[in-house]
Amino acid sequence: MTGQVRLDLLCLYFRWHVKSVSKVHAPFVGDGSAGMMIPESFKLSLLQYGHPGPIIRRLKGQFDQQKMTNPIQLGEMVCGCRVVLDGNNRIAMILTRDPDATIGALPEDRVLMLRDGEWDDDTLEWWNPNPQSFDFVQRHSAELYRARRNKSGFASGEEYEVEIARLTDCLTNTPHCCIANR
Numbered sequence: 001m002t003g004q005v006r007l008d009l010l011c012l013y014f015r016w017h018v019k020s021v022s023k024v025h026a027p028f029v030g031d032g033s034a035g036m037m038i039p040e041s042f043k044l045s046l047l048q049y050g051h052p053g054p055i056i057r058r059l060k061g062q063f064d065q066q067k068m069t070n071p072i073q074l075g076e077m078v079c080g081c082r083v084v085l086d087g088n089n090r091i092a093m094i095l096t097r098d099p100d101a102t103i104g105a106l107p108e109d110r111v112l113m114l115r116d117g118e119w120d121d122d123t124l125e126w127w128n129p130n131p132q133s134f135d136f137v138q139r140h141s142a143e144l145y146r147a148r149r150n151k152s153g154f155a156s157g158e159e160y161e162v163e164i165a166r167l168t169d170c171l172t173n174t175p176h177c178c179i180a181n182r
């Protein structure tokens with residue numbers, strides 16, 4: 001099964017699962033007062049990237065709230081971190097333009113927060129067992145893309161392959177680091 005087919009199936013599954021959840025808690029952004037899950041000052045770069053490996057950006061251009069038809073779905077992990085289940089491309093678009101963007105940059109009515117136990121975290125364990133924050137993934141993805149573009153800058157093909165393997169391993173196998181432990 002190709003990565004794109006798995007990605008499409010996973011997105012379909014998350015959309016089905018969210019529809020099957022009896023009680024949806026959205027939106028959960030605001031000033032951090034009682035009942036709010038994420039304060040507006042929470043940096044988007046601290047959200048956990050929902051895909052394994054380097055940043056994938058299929059959407060081009062700038063983020064436009066008016067064109068946003070589906071909510072950005074966030075799932076709370078057991079540790080308390082929040083992983084982007086659906087909307088990774090849109091978050092990456094925002095962060096490309098503004099690395100310090102906060103959750104307040106998202107339309108309040110287009111953020112869907114699922115608490116731990118309300119979404120199938122076993123699927124995430126299968127799909128991406130080591131979710132990392134967007135800032136970690138963006139930084140290491142940039143290194144990977146630079147290395148790929150600079151293949152001729154390596155002394156040998158073997159050195160190039162070792163560096164690509166190292167960066168890929170870093171992106172896929174670095175254990176999850178909770179933002180509370182940073």
